[in-house]
Amino acid sequence: MICKECGKEYEIMEGKTSFNYERCECGGKLEYSANLKESSVKKDKDQSNIPISRIKWKGVLIGFLFLFFSLIISVLVLFGNNIPTNVSDITSEILTYFSIITIILTIAAGSVSAYSSGSKKYIDGVINGGMVGVILGFILGFVGGILVFMSGVIIFGLLSMLGGFIGVIPRKRSK
Numbered sequence: 001m002i003c004k005e006c007g008k009e010y011e012i013m014e015g016k017t018s019f020n021y022e023r024c025e026c027g028g029k030l031e032y033s034a035n036l037k038e039s040s041v042k043k044d045k046d047q048s049n050i051p052i053s054r055i056k057w058k059g060v061l062i063g064f065l066f067l068f069f070s071l072i073i074s075v076l077v078l079f080g081n082n083i084p085t086n087v088s089d090i091t092s093e094i095l096t097y098f099s100i101i102t103i104i105l106t107i108a109a110g111s112v113s114a115y116s117s118g119s120k121k122y123i124d125g126v127i128n129g130g131m132v133g134v135i136l137g138f139i140l141g142f143v144g145g146i147l148v149f150m151s152g153v154i155i156f157g158l159l160s161m162l163g164g165f166i167g168v169i170p171r172k173r174s175k
Contacts, residue, residue: 002033004030005028006026040142054128055127056117059114059118059119060117063109066108067108071105078097078098079094094147110133110167111166111167113165114126115168120172121168126161128164131160133155136160140156
Protein backbone atom coordinates (compact mmCIF):
# COMPACT_ATOMS: atom_id res chain seq x y z
CA MET A 1 0.00 0.00 0.00
CA ILE A 2 1.29 3.45 -0.92
CA CYS A 3 0.17 6.79 0.49
CA LYS A 4 -1.10 9.14 -2.22
CA GLU A 5 -0.12 12.15 -0.09
CA CYS A 6 3.44 11.49 1.12
CA GLY A 7 4.46 8.38 -0.84
CA LYS A 8 5.19 6.24 2.24
CA GLU A 9 5.01 2.53 1.50
CA TYR A 10 3.33 -0.07 3.71
CA GLU A 11 3.96 -3.72 3.13
CA ILE A 12 0.89 -5.90 3.68
CA MET A 13 1.62 -8.82 5.97
CA GLU A 14 0.49 -12.27 4.92
CA GLY A 15 -3.04 -13.02 6.04
CA LYS A 16 -3.96 -9.33 6.27
CA THR A 17 -6.20 -7.61 3.78
CA SER A 18 -5.85 -4.14 2.36
CA PHE A 19 -8.89 -2.81 4.22
CA ASN A 20 -6.80 -2.92 7.41
CA TYR A 21 -4.74 -0.13 5.81
CA GLU A 22 -7.04 2.76 4.95
CA ARG A 23 -5.01 5.81 5.96
CA CYS A 24 -1.36 6.70 6.26
CA GLU A 25 0.00 8.20 9.46
CA CYS A 26 0.09 11.57 7.61
CA GLY A 27 -3.66 11.25 7.00
CA GLY A 28 -3.32 10.48 3.28
CA LYS A 29 -5.33 7.79 1.52
CA LEU A 30 -3.54 4.51 0.77
CA GLU A 31 -3.79 2.72 -2.56
CA TYR A 32 -2.68 -0.74 -3.52
CA SER A 33 0.35 -1.24 -5.77
CA ALA A 34 1.44 -4.67 -6.96
CA ASN A 35 5.01 -3.53 -7.54
CA LEU A 36 6.70 -1.17 -5.06
CA LYS A 37 9.61 -0.41 -7.45
CA GLU A 38 7.24 1.07 -10.05
CA SER A 39 5.62 3.22 -7.43
CA SER A 40 9.05 4.32 -6.12
CA VAL A 41 9.98 5.55 -9.59
CA LYS A 42 6.70 7.47 -9.78
CA LYS A 43 7.34 8.88 -6.31
CA ASP A 44 10.85 10.05 -7.29
CA LYS A 45 9.45 11.84 -10.35
CA ASP A 46 6.77 13.51 -8.22
CA GLN A 47 9.32 14.69 -5.65
CA SER A 48 11.19 16.81 -8.21
CA ASN A 49 8.54 19.51 -7.83
CA ILE A 50 7.66 19.00 -4.16
CA PRO A 51 8.03 22.63 -3.03
CA ILE A 52 5.79 23.95 -5.83
CA SER A 53 3.17 21.23 -5.40
CA ARG A 54 3.07 21.78 -1.65
CA ILE A 55 2.25 25.48 -1.92
CA LYS A 56 -1.41 26.13 -1.25
CA TRP A 57 -1.89 29.55 -2.82
CA LYS A 58 -5.23 30.17 -1.13
CA GLY A 59 -3.59 29.82 2.29
CA VAL A 60 -0.65 32.00 1.23
CA LEU A 61 -3.07 34.68 -0.01
CA ILE A 62 -5.01 34.59 3.27
CA GLY A 63 -1.76 34.92 5.24
CA PHE A 64 -0.54 37.79 3.07
CA LEU A 65 -3.86 39.63 3.29
CA PHE A 66 -3.74 39.21 7.07
CA LEU A 67 -0.24 40.74 7.09
CA PHE A 68 -1.19 43.57 4.73
CA PHE A 69 -4.29 44.69 6.60
CA SER A 70 -2.78 44.23 10.06
CA LEU A 71 0.21 46.38 9.04
CA ILE A 72 -2.14 49.11 7.79
CA ILE A 73 -4.06 49.00 11.06
CA SER A 74 -0.76 49.12 12.99
CA VAL A 75 0.32 52.27 11.14
CA LEU A 76 -3.02 53.89 11.88
CA VAL A 77 -2.77 52.94 15.56
CA LEU A 78 0.83 54.17 15.87
CA PHE A 79 0.41 57.45 14.00
CA GLY A 80 -3.31 58.16 14.20
CA ASN A 81 -4.18 61.07 11.98
CA ASN A 82 -0.60 62.36 12.00
CA ILE A 83 1.06 59.98 9.53
CA PRO A 84 4.43 61.59 8.77
CA THR A 85 5.13 62.60 5.20
CA ASN A 86 8.78 63.37 5.90
CA VAL A 87 11.28 60.75 7.07
CA SER A 88 12.75 63.12 9.66
CA ASP A 89 9.35 63.25 11.40
CA ILE A 90 9.57 59.55 12.32
CA THR A 91 11.10 59.17 15.76
CA SER A 92 13.36 56.25 16.63
CA GLU A 93 10.84 55.18 19.26
CA ILE A 94 8.04 54.88 16.67
CA LEU A 95 10.40 53.08 14.27
CA THR A 96 11.33 50.60 17.00
CA TYR A 97 7.68 49.94 17.84
CA PHE A 98 6.80 49.48 14.19
CA SER A 99 9.74 47.08 13.69
CA ILE A 100 8.66 44.94 16.63
CA ILE A 101 5.04 44.94 15.42
CA THR A 102 6.17 44.00 11.89
CA ILE A 103 8.23 41.07 13.20
CA ILE A 104 5.33 39.78 15.30
CA LEU A 105 2.80 40.23 12.48
CA THR A 106 5.07 38.49 9.95
CA ILE A 107 5.34 35.46 12.23
CA ALA A 108 1.57 35.56 12.80
CA ALA A 109 0.94 35.84 9.04
CA GLY A 110 3.08 32.75 8.44
CA SER A 111 1.02 30.91 11.06
CA VAL A 112 -2.24 32.04 9.47
CA SER A 113 -0.99 30.94 6.06
CA ALA A 114 0.10 27.49 7.26
CA TYR A 115 -3.08 26.92 9.23
CA SER A 116 -5.44 28.13 6.52
CA SER A 117 -3.63 26.05 3.88
CA GLY A 118 -4.39 22.94 5.94
CA SER A 119 -0.74 22.04 6.50
CA LYS A 120 -0.37 18.99 8.72
CA LYS A 121 3.37 18.56 8.19
CA TYR A 122 5.94 21.01 9.45
CA ILE A 123 7.67 21.20 6.05
CA ASP A 124 4.37 22.16 4.41
CA GLY A 125 3.76 24.78 7.08
CA VAL A 126 7.23 26.22 6.62
CA ILE A 127 6.81 26.34 2.83
CA ASN A 128 3.35 27.93 2.91
CA GLY A 129 4.18 30.30 5.76
CA GLY A 130 7.51 31.23 4.19
CA MET A 131 5.84 32.25 0.95
CA VAL A 132 4.20 35.17 2.76
CA GLY A 133 7.61 36.59 3.69
CA VAL A 134 9.03 35.93 0.23
CA ILE A 135 6.15 37.84 -1.37
CA LEU A 136 6.65 40.68 1.10
CA GLY A 137 10.36 40.71 0.23
CA PHE A 138 9.53 40.96 -3.49
CA ILE A 139 7.23 43.90 -2.88
CA LEU A 140 9.81 45.69 -0.73
CA GLY A 141 12.43 44.99 -3.39
CA PHE A 142 10.40 46.76 -6.05
CA VAL A 143 10.17 49.80 -3.79
CA GLY A 144 13.63 49.78 -2.21
CA GLY A 145 15.98 48.09 -4.65
CA ILE A 146 17.99 44.88 -4.83
CA LEU A 147 19.57 45.10 -1.37
CA VAL A 148 16.18 45.61 0.27
CA PHE A 149 14.82 42.77 -1.86
CA MET A 150 17.50 40.30 -0.77
CA SER A 151 17.40 41.23 2.90
CA GLY A 152 13.59 41.39 2.89
CA VAL A 153 13.21 37.94 1.34
CA ILE A 154 15.68 36.46 3.81
CA ILE A 155 14.47 38.20 6.96
CA PHE A 156 10.73 38.14 6.30
CA GLY A 157 10.96 34.71 4.70
CA LEU A 158 12.61 33.26 7.80
CA LEU A 159 10.17 34.99 10.14
CA SER A 160 7.14 33.76 8.25
CA MET A 161 8.69 30.27 8.01
CA LEU A 162 8.87 30.28 11.81
CA GLY A 163 5.23 31.29 11.84
CA GLY A 164 4.43 28.51 9.38
CA PHE A 165 6.06 26.00 11.71
CA ILE A 166 3.98 27.36 14.60
CA GLY A 167 0.80 27.31 12.48
CA VAL A 168 1.03 23.54 11.98
CA ILE A 169 0.98 22.81 15.72
CA PRO A 170 -2.83 23.17 16.14
CA ARG A 171 -3.44 20.87 13.16
CA LYS A 172 -1.01 18.29 14.56
CA ARG A 173 -2.77 18.37 17.93
CA SER A 174 -6.23 18.04 16.39
CA LYS A 175 -5.53 14.52 15.05
